[in-house]
Amino acid sequence: MSHVIHRSLAKVPLVAVGGKGVQLFDKAGKAYIDASGGAAVSCLGHAQPDVMAAMHRQIDQLAYAHTSFFTTEVQEELADHLVAHAPAGMTDVYFVSGGSEAVEAALKMARQYFVEIGQPERTHFVARRQSYHGNTLGALAVGGNEWRRKQFAPILMDVGRVAPAYEYRDRRADESQQAYTARLLAEIDAKFQELGTDKVIAFVAEPVVGATLGAIAAPAGYWTGLRALCDRYGILLIADEVMCGMGRTGSLHAVEQEGISPDLMTIAKGLGGGYQPIGAVLAQGRIVEAMRKGSGLFQHGHTYIGHPMAAAAALAVQKVIQRDQLMPQVLARGAYLQKQLHARFDTNPHVGDIRGRGLFWGVELVQDKDSKAPFDAALKLHAQIKAQAMANGVLCYPMGGTIDGKHGDHILLAPPFIISESELDQVVERLGDAIDTVLARNGATAAA
Numbered sequence: 001m002s003h004v005i006h007r008s009l010a011k012v013p014l015v016a017v018g019g020k021g022v023q024l025f026d027k028a029g030k031a032y033i034d035a036s037g038g039a040a041v042s043c044l045g046h047a048q049p050d051v052m053a054a055m056h057r058q059i060d061q062l063a064y065a066h067t068s069f070f071t072t073e074v075q076e077e078l079a080d081h082l083v084a085h086a087p088a089g090m091t092d093v094y095f096v097s098g099g100s101e102a103v104e105a106a107l108k109m110a111r112q113y114f115v116e117i118g119q120p121e122r123t124h125f126v127a128r129r130q131s132y133h134g135n136t137l138g139a140l141a142v143g144g145n146e147w148r149r150k151q152f153a154p155i156l157m158d159v160g161r162v163a164p165a166y167e168y169r170d171r172r173a174d175e176s177q178q179a180y181t182a183r184l185l186a187e188i189d190a191k192f193q194e195l196g197t198d199k200v201i202a203f204v205a206e207p208v209v210g211a212t213l214g215a216i217a218a219p220a221g222y223w224t225g226l227r228a229l230c231d232r233y234g235i236l237l238i239a240d241e242v243m244c245g246m247g248r249t250g251s252l253h254a255v256e257q258e259g260i261s262p263d264l265m266t267i268a269k270g271l272g273g274g275y276q277p278i279g280a281v282l283a284q285g286r287i288v289e290a291m292r293k294g295s296g297l298f299q300h301g302h303t304y305i306g307h308p309m310a311a312a313a314a315l316a317v318q319k320v321i322q323r324d325q326l327m328p329q330v331l332a333r334g335a336y337l338q339k340q341l342h343a344r345f346d347t348n349p350h351v352g353d354i355r356g357r358g359l360f361w362g363v364e365l366v367q368d369k370d371s372k373a374p375f376d377a378a379l380k381l382h383a384q385i386k387a388q389a390m391a392n393g394v395l396c397y398p399m400g401g402t403i404d405g406k407h408g409d410h411i412l413l414a415p416p417f418i419i420s421e422s423e424l425d426q427v428v429e430r431l432g433d434a435i436d437t438v439l440a441r442n443g444a445t446a447a448a
């Protein structure tokens with residue numbers, strides 16, 4: 001019996017007792033390659049010695065001091081480090097304890113900014129379908145994951161909704177990529193106009209959509225077009241990099257590859273790499289300056305913001321990423337993973353699309369490659385694959401509802417940055433076997 005309210009109330013999960021490098025171990029002694037880093041969290045793998053040592057040093061010095069009385073050296077140093085490596089103009093950091101808290105803080109900061117500069121009539125957010133921004137009420141409201149939202153929808157704030165940038169399914173056969181991008185941007189422009197261009201606070205989006213779509217970046221020109229559109233109307237652009245940020249895509253921030261700088265950016269999962277719960281909002285200097293010159297404070301706060309242990313862990317993780325020059329490594333290993341995924345799955349009639357950046361990859365399953373028809377949602381293929389992959393000794397992050405919150409299945413891979421080519425071979429082999437087993441079990445042929 002367990003007194004914990006687990007994610008599934010139907011069964012208690014296996015007990016994890018240890019981890020080292022890319023592996024996790026359960027109580028029965030079985031080893032798993034952690035090919036998803038949980039939910040794209042464990043960027044350095046498990047038991048990284050420099051991070052462990054930094055956490056030990058911090059706990060021996062100071063575990064906690066409330067931020068209404070004190071700052072700490074470690075929080076200051078982490079903020080300095082993040083700002084030194086941030087997109088252009090991002091000069092200030094607000095620390096929280098996770099991704100949802102980061103999104104909530106960003107939404108409130110965006111609203112307060114407009115109150116401070118005399119535009120209190122701005123009250124709307126615009127965001128995309130098939131996105132995820134967290135599970136607290138504000139974050140859930142801006143998120144476009146229909147399954148997660150459904151029962152809470154009546155108590156969520158109203159958010160303007162536009163299409164995701166999901167080229168594999170939504171670009172028409174007779175449409176160039178450029179025309180598709182222009183159509184997406186025109187829809188956003190129309191939504192701004194509909195709500196009132198002087199009534200919108202911000203547009204919120206993931207530069208590379210994570211769990212909900214399975215590692216999908218927008219087509220070329222989308223983010224520069226979006227940036228220009230927001231600037232035209234004085235609307236803020238909030239990039240949610242909770243999953244795709246901190247090196248996951250091969251650059252410290254995913255927006256670097258889009259050549260733009262957002263007004264606010266949320267980071268979390270790879271910031272602390274799972275060693276401590278931590279998230280943050282990075283802000284353009286003018287936003288913080290408006291609050292400083294206006295009311296003099298950001299009207300927000302939690303008990304654990306700027307937690308010294310969390311800051312120590314995150315600082316150590318980020319220093320290892322810099323010291324070991326892991327960004328070129330992520331790109332190199334990512335290119336290798338891409339090649340191996342294509343080698344293993346291109347002949348599979350049920351793998352419709354393989355997409356991603358860096359060490360962030362999605363494999364989308366289809367009933368039929370030509371029509372892109374999904375499998376029957378009732379089969380819950382994603383859940384079967386997750387269980388079978390785990391039995392095969394590999395942890396991956398499959399999700400259903402890829403297309404509309406209900407239909408479609410994909411598998412997300414987000415291995416630690418330190419993974420080797422031979423370990424990636426094992427990941428692809430074990431995942432491939434799991435997919436074959438599950439497809440055969442459900443009466444689908446695994447080979448063309």
Ligand SMILES: *Cc1c(COP(=O)(O)O)cnc(C)c1O
Pocket residue numbers: 039098099100101103132133134135206210211240241242243244268
């Ligand atoms: C996971 C995630 C969140 C929520 O983060 P939590 O730490 O789970 O609260 C928000 N946005 C994105 C893009 C995420 O992937």
